[in-house]
Amino acid sequence: MKLIKRLLIAFVILLLIAVGGVFLLLEPAVVAVVEKGGTHALGVETRLASARVGVLSGEFGLSGLSIDNPPGFEAPHFLDMGETSVDVKMGTLTSDRIEIPRVLISGVNLVIERNANGTNYNVILEHLESLSGPESGEQGGESGEGGEGEEPESEAGPDLVIDEIVLRDISSEIRVLVIGDERRTIPIKLPEITIRNLGGEDGAKVDVVYSKLIEELLAAVVAAGGDQLPADLLNDLQGGLESFGREKLDEQTDKLREKVNETLGAESAESIEKAAKGALDIFKKD
Template identity: 25%
Template sequence: MKALKTTLLILVLLLVVLGLGVVWVLRNLDDLVLGTIEDTGSRLTGTAVTLDSVDLDLAAGSATLKGLVIDNPPGYGTDYAFALDTVRVDLDPASVTGSVLRLEDVTIAGGRLNAEQKGTATNLSTILRNVRAASGEAAPPADPEDPTDVRLALQHFSFTDTQATLTTEQYGEASLRVPDVVRTGIGDPASGLTPAELARQLLEAVLKEAQDAVGDALAERAKEAAKDAAKAKLKDKLNLSDEDMDSAEGALKSLFKGD
């Protein structure tokens, strides 16, 4: 009987400790998620990733991330690469206790981006290279016995209305248009992706679109610069005034239009 009482007492103590642990996790879940995002983001991008706050509402199936900033790699002078005031996440509450957390939607609207060119590289191409290098690390299979082994599947992702600035060594600063990025069906709902794998796919999609926009803008700037240089050279060679040059351009345009 004494042994039975001792065993029951130990079981009660274990349940109390377990209950306290669950309460602590729930009370500190926002901070745990915040730390995971900062650690995973910094490892993937090769630069500092910081987040002001995380507000989780598991009952409503939502999360709001505020003040997410991806710093520039070393050697770049702008304040940051990305600054996202608000990231909205909608999830399936029924999946919270399952092996794969199903995210229904991740929406990022009105983010700010600084694209900076140094020589033949940009801050975005450097971060993209870091992300791709980090993605070469193979992820272990899911362990259903490990409650900390979180797997994610994302149904819809949108990154829209981005305010972007391009800073170049040769051409100075200008506004940059970055197309909206929309992706669907990221991760198998049955097996999911690790947080690092999901973050890598989202970062790569956004960075690739932004880097393509930078390349197009730089090519257009170079084209305009070459055109201006050729025009200046012709003007000097023919010893024309600005007014004469404008008149000659107008005459040529009328000629080719058939006026």
Template identity: 25%
Template sequence: MKKVLIGLVVVVVALGGVFYYLASNLDSILKQVIESEGSSTLGTDVRVDSVALDLRGGTATINGFTVANPDGFSDADMIRFDELHVALDLASIGSDVIRINTIRSTNPYARFELQGTRSNIQAIRDRFPPASSEPPAESSGPAPVIALDDLTINGIQGTLQSDQLPRAVDVNFGNVQVTNVEGTPDVLAQQIARSIMAQLAGNARDALEEVASGAVEAEIRNRVNEATDDVRNRVDEELQNADPEVREAAEALRDRLGF
């Protein structure tokens, strides 16, 4: 009987040690899960500096979240957040559907690279099947079902790099929002990623058209100015060889025309 009691004590102590280890290492465990699952879903490296989990408050703060460019593009980060703040509905933990109330970002950044007709964002989008081909999420399976009420990313600063532009330019990619999505972790991750990438692609396309149009206008202005300078220089050369009366009349006319 004594040996049994000792054995039970050993088991309890061991379990306590396991629970203590898990509780004290939840942040690092969650960090590893985000990096592993994120990289698997997007097909490119996902990195996180740190995670701060507040179980009592139902919040998690993800610091230094980055998504690398896919293969075939530059070594720069494609997406970067200084911070992602997640608010969880604690009352939903014991229910069939775990609910995330909000996800908010701090200092979001995105990089859009276009090589010919293919972009880095499209390379990521190609990994996801059309929404209509997804199997419906089931709440009775072994994987938990998670619902996200609202993910909002405002004021995305970014960089445009394209063979249509003489150089990379800094732009504002606007805002991205994903609302009312639900599914198993894998399905939910694909839904969120697909929606974000689609909106980013649209915002980047609009920004590229605006920047390219401005670049063309600037090029036209530069060429007109160069042509005007060339004509002015030729006129000056001709006037140097003209009679004083002709030169005086021509200069008066040029002053009136602002030439």
């Protein structure tokens, strides 16, 4: 009897070691996926210092997620996120549609930089728009040889359904040229930001998640620091957000129109499109 108990204990210990080993192997894989996905989506180097995978809890921890500034800008990073906690439904982790009830990001630092060549956020927004544009698939298909054209699609990764993203302890720095080479830095503390129902029922690719995060952060800078920003930079930020929002709305309207057209016919789809455009006009008036 004692021998059986010892064998059972030894088996359990070996099983725990095996499971632990699998999850230890998962951690560098998570780092690679986050870095590759971010770099592809944003067009700048994305780095993650470390990742933790909860064996039983379904909680992922990400430490030191840093998004580089585009070339030609001085600050070392565009966006820094200190600690990120991600709750995942483990049963969906290996599927094409990953369900994430909550993401908590704390210790966020955003650097908005403008120099003689333009602004860093416009470079990143333009890259994001190029990924979601109608011709992005065609461009991917034409680039490179030996199947390289399929790489952007594979890098896009699974669809993500995120119930809630919370950003806390957010700071931002606005770095602008004043006269000649003289620079001015404006620190702005931002309030907590909550994003809900990202991805809807179908899910969203990682570039859409990054897009939403950056869009919300830039909008928070406009709201919290509008009276501290140079007028031309404020106008540029507002114009960039409006243009970016219109691109995203047009994209979602096209998808919705296709679905409605399949079930209710072209007339109903047209009504949906008019309603969406009307909503954008109201937003612009505000």
